[in-house]
Amino acid sequence: MPRQTVNWIERHSSQTRFWHFANMVFVFILAITGLFLFTPLGHYLPTEVMLWGKIIHRAAGAFFIANWLLWIIRKPSDFAHTLKNIFKPWDENDKNFMKYFFPYMLNADKYHMPRQTFVKSGQRVSDFSMYFVLFMFAVTGVVLWIGPTRGIPQWLFDFFKMGHDICFMGWCILMVFHIYLGAGIFPVYGKQASAWMFGSGYVSETDGLYHWGQWAEEELASGENVLEVEEGLTPSQQLKKNEMKKVS
Amino acid sequence: MGNLYHAPDVVNDVAVNQDFAMLYDSSYCMGCKACQVACKQTNMLPAPMKDEEYEFNLGGYTYPPENSGDNYLRMVFTEVDNPNGPKPFDWIIRRESCNHCTRAGCVEACPTGACHYVGNGSVDIDPHLCIGCKFCSTGCPWSVPKYRERDNINAKCWFCQDRLSQDEEPACVKTCFPDALDWGYRSTMLTKAQKRVEQLKSEGYEDACIYGEHEMEGLHLLQVLKYKPEVYGLNPNPSIPLMKTIGEAMTPVALAGVLGTLAFVSMSYKNNKNYKKPKLHYDPKTDETYTQDGEIWFKDEFKRKHSIEPGDEHKEQKLVEKGSDQTVVKTQDKSDEEVK
Ligand code: SF4
Ligand code: SF4
Numbered sequence A: 001m002p003r004q005t006v007n008w009i010e011r012h013s014s015q016t017r018f019w020h021f022a023n024m025v026f027v028f029i030l031a032i033t034g035l036f037l038f039t040p041l042g043h044y045l046p047t048e049v050m051l052w053g054k055i056i057h058r059a060a061g062a063f064f065i066a067n068w069l070l071w072i073i074r075k076p077s078d079f080a081h082t083l084k085n086i087f088k089p090w091d092e093n094d095k096n097f098m099k100y101f102f103p104y105m106l107n108a109d110k111y112h113m114p115r116q117t118f119v120k121s122g123q124r125v126s127d128f129s130m131y132f133v134l135f136m137f138a139v140t141g142v143v144l145w146i147g148p149t150r151g152i153p154q155w156l157f158d159f160f161k162m163g164h165d166i167c168f169m170g171w172c173i174l175m176v177f178h179i180y181l182g183a184g185i186f187p188v189y190g191k192q193a194s195a196w197m198f199g200s201g202y203v204s205e206t207d208g209l210y211h212w213g214q215w216a217e218e219e220l221a222s223g224e225n226v227l228e229v230e231e232g233l234t235p236s237q238q239l240k241k242n243e244m245k246k247v248s
Numbered sequence B: 001m002g003n004l005y006h007a008p009d010v011v012n013d014v015a016v017n018q019d020f021a022m023l024y025d026s027s028y029c030m031g032c033k034a035c036q037v038a039c040k041q042t043n044m045l046p047a048p049m050k051d052e053e054y055e056f057n058l059g060g061y062t063y064p065p066e067n068s069g070d071n072y073l074r075m076v077f078t079e080v081d082n083p084n085g086p087k088p089f090d091w092i093i094r095r096e097s098c099n100h101c102t103r104a105g106c107v108e109a110c111p112t113g114a115c116h117y118v119g120n121g122s123v124d125i126d127p128h129l130c131i132g133c134k135f136c137s138t139g140c141p142w143s144v145p146k147y148r149e150r151d152n153i154n155a156k157c158w159f160c161q162d163r164l165s166q167d168e169e170p171a172c173v174k175t176c177f178p179d180a181l182d183w184g185y186r187s188t189m190l191t192k193a194q195k196r197v198e199q200l201k202s203e204g205y206e207d208a209c210i211y212g213e214h215e216m217e218g219l220h221l222l223q224v225l226k227y228k229p230e231v232y233g234l235n236p237n238p239s240i241p242l243m244k245t246i247g248e249a250m251t252p253v254a255l256a257g258v259l260g261t262l263a264f265v266s267m268s269y270k271n272n273k274n275y276k277k278p279k280l281h282y283d284p285k286t287d288e289t290y291t292q293d294g295e296i297w298f299k300d301e302f303k304r305k306h307s308i309e310p311g312d313e314h315k316e317q318k319l320v321e322k323g324s325d326q327t328v329v330k331t332q333d334k335s336d337e338e339v340k
């Protein structure tokens, strides 16, 4: 007797998930070391720790920039696609989604969010803000590393130091939202949300339709990235099982 | 870092809680630069020894073009036309080094505590605590602290704390033979400066003034000037740079922002704790998404798609029912499969 299956849609490839994971690690290191380097908290640490903190902060910054550059160089089409998604024009659904998003966060029962494409309009705002802040972090960080000697005038150094501080403020706020929503602490999203980036990368049919209706409908209609998962199995287990079947 | 010339143990012996200051009287200065040399010597700061090491410096007597991690003090020479003054043309000199502010932006900007008030009016950078982040320079109105690459630290004039601890005056003061430099209690230096300014005024230098009496809540390098500070290229109203103030304000702003955002998400969490997400599925035949009860999920768009006007419930009902039937059919397909 065949077991009942549930549809899951591939949301993030393993490469994207690894890239995101690497970003997360670097950003975490940058945030912790930065907290001591850029606030008076550093007064409480021994010089050696601060010195290492500075070296690690810079190294993490360099790896972080390299991680992005590698992605852009290896998959320019992905990068172009991401930018296109962020900057594509907003339709009625997108506008309504953003209009109701904060009231919806406060009382999801009251609002029915409109169909969304692969990246929701709210995600587009957040992605744009994050990419912008990260870009500014990188540029200002490089100047802070080099200057104010070696051709970088003092005023530019001062200006970019201020820029780095402003980015830090913006980043803190963005991160609270990102973690609350992305890690599925928001009860409406549920803890399965974290699996989309940290687990199998697959989203269930019901979640896909709920969050990105138009994208999920298109995917389900084409069936290309759809995985039929037997009841009781996770997408990863199903993938393994399918793999074993192929081998045998 | 072990070879850095700085003696924190000795510095600890410097008399604290006493307000000392240096007085530089530009009207007595003859521009010999002996103070610059003394500073280099006493602090063991290397000087360029080969022609190619000299920094290019066209058309002026000031050298080096700017202070550095290996040069804490330089005398800045300016030529001024002054037809209304006692001299129609004057060659004026000022001292450029750390001003040892009462409110020191460098101390506020330093994340490690390396930049600190010694307690005797001086501001010092402890090289053993400095990590070379260079942030102190962003807090200083004159960008005084400079990076010294070979030691990975920022450095500046420290009023020769090692000499002070031995009851000696700073090296530059000791070396200045026309007594353009003096050292003592700030109150004494101030009285001396005030007297000299009065004298200069009586000699026709009507703009003569003291630079440092009130600036940054009082500098510990007091300069007697014959003309207005601007004439010497000095900022008459120095303040903590705005960019540093904005940058530093970001820490409390970020904290407030995070707390505000946390309050918002906590409210969101509390209000949605019992939210039941509908089970949804997609029917390719109707190209619609349905709830487990067979209801169309994106209803508004459905109405728009089928041009259902408000009040046209009949048409809506018919279309929805059609959709629901197919949903049921789909579910039955699955059960059939199961039966097989
Ligand atoms: S040693 Fe005295 S006279 Fe010579 S430049 Fe320095 S302050 Fe002026
Ligand atoms: S002049 Fe600049 S470096 Fe010197 S104490 Fe004042 S703020 Fe600090």
Ligand code: SF4
Pocket: B109, B110, B111, B112, B113, B114, B115, B125, B129, B130, B131, B132, B133, B134, B135, B136, B137, B145, B153, B154
């Ligand atoms: S360079 Fe040194 S003295 Fe200046 S802010 Fe950084 S740690 Fe402090």
